[in-house]
Amino acid sequence: MNRLEFAARLILIYIAGILGAVGAKGDLAAPFAILSIFLTAELASRRAGRDGVDRVARMAGSAIVAMVLGGFVLNFFDPGLTRQTWSALWVVLSLAVLWWKRREVTSFAWLHKKASMQTAWFSGAAVIVVLASVLAVHGANKDLQNPLQMWVQGTSPGSVTVAVSSGSAAGPFRLEVDPEVTRTDAFDEFSLSPRNAIERSIPAASSTRYKIYLVDVKTGQRVRDVIVDSPPFS
Secondary structure, eight states, rough: HHHHHHHHHHHHHHHHHHHHHHOHHHHHHHHHHHHHHHHHHHHTTTTTOOHHHHHHHHHHHHHHHHHHHHHHHHHSSOOOHHHHHHHHHHHHHHHHHHHHHTTOOOGGGGGGGGGOOHHHHHHHHHHHHHHHHHHHHHHHHHHHOOOOOOOOEEEEEEEEEEEEEEEEEEEEEEEEEOOOOOOOOOOOEEEEEEEEOOOEEEETTTTOOOEEEEEETTTTEEEEEEEEEOOOOO
């Protein structure tokens, strides 16, 4: 690998990592992340004598396996699976692959070959991947503008506390619990203001599994839910 290619790959890896670490908008970060993943997987699976189908299969497989194993490892550390930890992990993996394959020679001889049916299929697949990536990024950005979140804040003998927040004003909402519990003011309707979490403490029996729903009062739709096991009474 010549110095120019090595430097270009190195710069791309760092740009993708930095954009992920600072939480850049998906429209900006996604192209660099996808390109970094693709080039790293291609370099890792590169070997003389492999045909196109074998190389593509190995590229896809190596990328998927790396992400699955990486996510499994990150899950054991604090703060777990975040854009920052994913970015840091992929930078480390990419740099390791780049150093491992630093003596590989990149050939562009395939550009001079005549197009075949295989080329047409690969080109079509590439177009589909690009369009799917664009749609996924657009949808993610739209959903992340005003995320509505619900989580278990804590448990104690006799009660379960849940919290709800939103990036913008939302509501009114109410809580529903299955199985039913004693009705308290925790079940009163409430609305959310931007980035201010609301907590509700719900009465709970000992050692019981509850499913708690967040219901949109206007539509009656259950928009979020959590499952929690209440602790035993001491």
